[in-house]
Amino acid sequence: MATMLAGRLEISSRKFDVREVPVPEPGPGQVRIKVRAAGVCLSDVHLIDGTLTPLFLETPEVTLGHEVAGEIDAIGPDVPDRWREGQRVALEAGERCGQCPNCVRFRDPCLQVRTRGVDYDGGWAEYALATQHTLIPIPDDLPFVQAAIVPDAVSTPWGAVTGTGQAQPARPAGVWGAGGLGAHAVQLLRLIGAAPIVAVDPLEAARERALEFGADLALDPGDPTLREQILALTGGSGLDVAFDMAGVPPVREQAVSCLGLGGRLVLVGLTPKPLTVTDGIGFSYRGQRLLGHYGSQPGAVEQLIELARYHRLEWSRSISGTYPLADAATAVEHLERKEGNPIRLVLVP
Template sequence: MSQAQQSPSATARTARAAIVRQQGGPFSVESVEIATPRADEVLVRMVGTGVCHTDLVCRDAFPVPMPIVLGHEGAGIVEAVGSKVSTLRPGDHVVLSFNSCGGCHNCAHEAPAYCFNFMPLNFGGALEDGSSPLSQAGLNIHANFFGQSSFATYAVVRESNAVAIATDLPLEIMGPLGCGIQTGAGAALNSLKVTKGTSFAIFGGGAVGLSALMAAKAVGAAPVIVVEPNAARRQLAVELGADATIDPRAVEDVSAAIKAVGNGGVLAALDTTGIPAVITTAADALLPNGQLGLVGVSPMEANLPVNIMSMITRGIGIKAILEGDSQPREFIPQLVELYRQGKFPFDRLIKTFPFEQINEAAHASEDGSVIKPVVVF
């Protein structure tokens, strides 16, 4: 039996990929060769992939090996499967999510986002044996970013980080469910346990913050308050169900403004900004036994700017959050169902770009003109 079982159309072994060759450099769309999937892997023809802030951080500053193909919010169609793959078959539509080892304590206890090997598996730019599924003229191109490197027309991924979805969904926009959208929604529902009647303040109206808003409103949280300086994003937050929005530049005391809306404070708060002063405000706005979630990327030297005695006297908790504390195979289908019911319209955050315009898509993410750019192939 051959190592990979292929559908009749799965004959391509070349791909176009957006390669970053040096830190801070542009995405360069070039031809590459792609390896046949190994026993536990699948070959996916990409249909669309989100552009996430993490992609841009790794392009510009975070020390990943170069040259590399980034991208980690992919969606596509399975074209070939390895000999040990049992849950996927050619033709399946899949959303790709982060990589995890499957064998450590946290993976075994339904917490793959905290896999003991998360950093090398997702940021190492190579498979576990040091090889890469992508090459060019016989030289390896670093890949396997978040287990996928979805800024390419094809990706080789492990069976474990590809989640099958129904074929009647708009596949080209489904990719962000694998990271940014999942992170925001999961932060609200999984990490902070927001439920019906929970008062909730969200700091930042980007893709993560607005996904948290939609998820919170889907389960009946109230009031949900979004703190965001951009007027268009505040308006979108209202349209997505926010009970109140606050422009932090227009009020003298943001915490006091939240307390006025939330009857003395909120039971849950989520910071998506990573700004220490904002985190201080978020913690101050919490009611006794309130919970603060942190998903924003702070400067490397930043420390937690929260008064310990204030935390103790109120019994508040602080939770650093990766990937929304999600188990993708369970949580992504939950988000899809909410989307079908009209309760989670994440498509309103998305603007699509042709793959050849990936640099324009990245710029739109950086300048804030688009909340969630998605490149389509």
């Protein structure tokens, strides 16, 4: 039996290691991908440390990795002819459950989306399986390391900016947390014409990076004049929309205080901590809203790949480092400690 390296997490013990496992064979409607790049996300860190737990995993352990790009290596039965061996693809970060009422009735969205590398085996491996519905062709001039991060690090803020948050041209927007998601949120807000854009991060290097990515103002959350500076920048009106990319409770309270009339706070960063709004009366009086967000809408990854195809977007600045698959644990440690203030670290099998 052929074997391969894979980064496996045992859920009960949260033990993670890279070891030899059988190479998977594609079933009906599936292809096998030779993985060329796989992103390392804070969600992976939180799965390992126990902060996050899979909702739908049916096995005691799972191969991590929901940001994946590579080449089709083998094709199973019932896969349409448009997919061929050697084709360059990125993989959607999740797929429909096929069982909920919306899936049975062919409606969007699925009510119980399964996440790759969480609810079923992902791409921290030399080979990975994917259903043909989750394949996104990528252009020859888009490097695998960049394509791999699109299905989460880029598409999640894209979904938050254009979908949940409904950011608008010439309207003020704020981003709290300028790391892996936040830096891309700034880039994407700039792309759609939001203005002004404010980035908030405690790290000076992250603030400088946010300015390079397109922010008009970058502030330290510990600055006692933060709210006053944002109000001054927006002519006293406050932010139209704010995005919590950090998943830190104090961030949310601060962001709410900077919202204007009808302002929206979009919760993108994940945390198990409770949600609180100190000034509940003011929040209601000003018609403000808290909006949860997870992942992206159908078609988001295709949109971003098309923008990259026509050179409206590129992510060379987003790749902070690459690691061999065998060193996945080291990559996780470096991300957890934020060594070098990374946007995205990528495993290269």
